[in-house]
Amino acid sequence: MIAEYIAGVDIGGTKLITTIADATGIKARVYQHTQLQGDTLTIPKQVYYLIQKTAEYAGIHHEEVKAVGIATCSPFEKKGKYKEIVAPNLCGGLAGNEHLPNDWTSIPLEEFMSDLYQNVVIENDCVAAVVAEKLFGAGKMYDNLVYVTWSTGIGAGAYVDGRLIRGKNDNAPHFGHIFIAEDGPQCGCGNYGDLEAIASGTAIARDYGVRSAKEVFDNYRRGDTKAIHIVHRAARNFARGLASLNALFDTEYIVLGGSVMNDSDILLPLIREEFYTSFPVLSKNVIIEKSSLFEYIADISALSLVMPASWIESWRAGSQWKQAPALIKL
Numbered sequence: 001m002i003a004e005y006i007a008g009v010d011i012g013g014t015k016l017i018t019t020i021a022d023a024t025g026i027k028a029r030v031y032q033h034t035q036l037q038g039d040t041l042t043i044p045k046q047v048y049y050l051i052q053k054t055a056e057y058a059g060i061h062h063e064e065v066k067a068v069g070i071a072t073c074s075p076f077e078k079k080g081k082y083k084e085i086v087a088p089n090l091c092g093g094l095a096g097n098e099h100l101p102n103d104w105t106s107i108p109l110e111e112f113m114s115d116l117y118q119n120v121v122i123e124n125d126c127v128a129a130v131v132a133e134k135l136f137g138a139g140k141m142y143d144n145l146v147y148v149t150w151s152t153g154i155g156a157g158a159y160v161d162g163r164l165i166r167g168k169n170d171n172a173p174h175f176g177h178i179f180i181a182e183d184g185p186q187c188g189c190g191n192y193g194d195l196e197a198i199a200s201g202t203a204i205a206r207d208y209g210v211r212s213a214k215e216v217f218d219n220y221r222r223g224d225t226k227a228i229h230i231v232h233r234a235a236r237n238f239a240r241g242l243a244s245l246n247a248l249f250d251t252e253y254i255v256l257g258g259s260v261m262n263d264s265d266i267l268l269p270l271i272r273e274e275f276y277t278s279f280p281v282l283s284k285n286v287i288i289e290k291s292s293l294f295e296y297i298a299d300i301s302a303l304s305l306v307m308p309a310s311w312i313e314s315w316r317a318g319s320q321w322k323q324a325p326a327l328i329k330l
């Protein structure tokens, strides 16, 4: 499909970002806080509104937008023809999420958007990121590729034998929710001992008793023994998670992104040391690197889901994701 303009939408628990692009690059980007009050169409309507506003900033009419790629927090559940978003950080009607100001149990985004646009693709944000890595990152050389985000949560997207793996509800692989330890802390999903509950940025901050993982890494750099202990343990568990993922997928290349990887100078050596001691016959030739798209991944992921094939060469040649205009707050 040849589109004149495409839109990318990034939906997180706190921020909603929309981007408009054409064959030559990114034209405009805007964001708003994610609206969590109202009925289940609140976020779908906000997405539509932001695409219209972004089109205005791009100097085009929003009807010129032919395709919309949406990277969102998930999980999803398929209901009939369309999948709905059933994400604990958006839906207050799910067990354990009563702190959110709504009673939603799912968000019918795909059905709403499909009435408005010819081509709508919705994926988990890490699945969208691995598509971007395959098109524009170091991953373009590999048929077996995993993208992992290490942030306030932990997630992944994967190609196996050149195919994007998705599963019956498009939830594969929900990497943060693999089981690590029997007596581990409770995860946001309700389980105990999941990787995300043990090693996420949120878990690192919780274990130290501060608000953000960044503070723990700052203390690490000052030689604080408690910070060193917590970071080493998180890195060990994270690397064991990667080894489990590799045991399942027999991958070639693991790309790491997410805010915790801002401290990749500390973490990469720790991750590699643990990873390569795990079952060496499986782990020995796997490459583990920080994403070369690192600070641009959110801009390019959603667009990658619907980018026409004819644009890709020129986007690669010009690294168009690096030329994005400043983000406008609405």
Ligand SMILES: [Zn+2]
Residues within 6 Å of the ligand: 176, 177, 187, 188, 189, 190, 191, 194, 196
């Ligand atoms: Zn979990």
